[in-house]
Amino acid sequence: GAVVSQHPSWVICKSGTSVKIECRSLDFQATTMFWYRQFPKQSLMLMATSNEGSKATYEQGVEKDKFLINHASLTLSTLTVTSAHPEDSSFYICSARIGAGFAPLHFGNGTRLTVT
Amino acid sequence: QQPVQSPQAVILREGEDAVINCSSSKALYSVHWYRQKHGEAPVFLMILLKGGEQKGHEKISASFNEKKQQSSLYLTASQLSYSGTYFCGTERDFGNEKLTFGTGTRLTIIP
Numbered sequence: 005g006a007v008v009s010q011h012p013s014w015v016i017c018k019s020g021t022s023v024k025i026e027c028r029s030l031d032f033q034a035t036t037m038f039w040y041r042q043f044p045k046q047s048l049m050l051m052a053t054s055n056e057g058s059k060a061t062y063e064q065g066v067e068k069d070k071f072l073i074n075h076a077s078l079t080l081s082t083l084t085v086t087s088a089h090p091e092d093s094s095f096y097i098c099s100a101r102i103g104a105g106f107a108p109l110h111f112g113n114g115t116r117l118t119v120t
Numbered sequence: 121q122q123p124v125q126s127p128q129a130v131i132l133r134e135g136e137d138a139v140i141n142c143s144s145s146k147a148l149y150s151v152h153w154y155r156q157k158h159g160e161a162p163v164f165l166m167i168l169l170k171g172g173e174q175k176g177h178e179k180i181s182a183s184f185n186e187k188k189q190q191s192s193l194y195l196t197a198s199q200l201s202y203s204g205t206y207f208c209g210t211e212r213d214f215g216n217e218k219l220t221f222g223t224g225t226r227l228t229i230i231p
Contacts, residue, residue, distance in 0.1 A: 047221045097162075108167060109162075113160070
């Protein structure tokens with residue numbers, strides 16, 4: 005089955021620093037990847053849609069200058085949390101689909117970000 | 121707008137049945153169902169397309185009523201492994217691709 009690899013699994017950083025999270029599709033090409041954020045005991049909230057070779061599409065209320073997304077190849081999308089603050093601490097999960105709509109989302113294992 | 125799921129949480133004994141509902145205020149093209157264990161990524165269960173589709177696999181099945189903008193997930197003779205948080209994910213447009221997840225239902229199965 006389709007495998008999405010996300011790295012790192014967890015990261016602890018100091019306030020004001022930047023953190024990069026990688027999301028790779030290991031056995032398929034993904035022109036589109038989705039980045040979600042999940043706070044404890046809450047649902048997954050879509051942050052942005054990452055498009056290979058073009059700019060990401062951000063959801064309303066998500067700061068594009070704070071959450072930088074780069075999708076430079078068909079198998080790699082990165083999310084950089086810039087100048088992280090404690091309120092950015094969350095579980096970040098990437099996902100991708102094989103093919104167009106109506107296909108299931110395949111999720112990475114997520115990254116637990118803790119900003120101290 | 122985020123789909124609303126009910127109940128928010130439910131505790132069942134092993135072998136009992138459960139129904140989880142997902143309701144949207146907007147017209148839907150498809151509904152996905154996922155299960156998430158604590159600290160893990162969601163795992164895909166099934167997709168239903170508009171047209172009044174119903175489908176199932178073993179003891180887990182679902183229905184989709186696009187007129188009512190609702191979907192229900194049915195778990196019969198629940199097993200301990202069914203414990204987790206269930207999310208519906210909805211697509212409003214064909215080809216839009218992005219999925220909006222519901223509020224979630226926490227299911228706990230006890231022996």
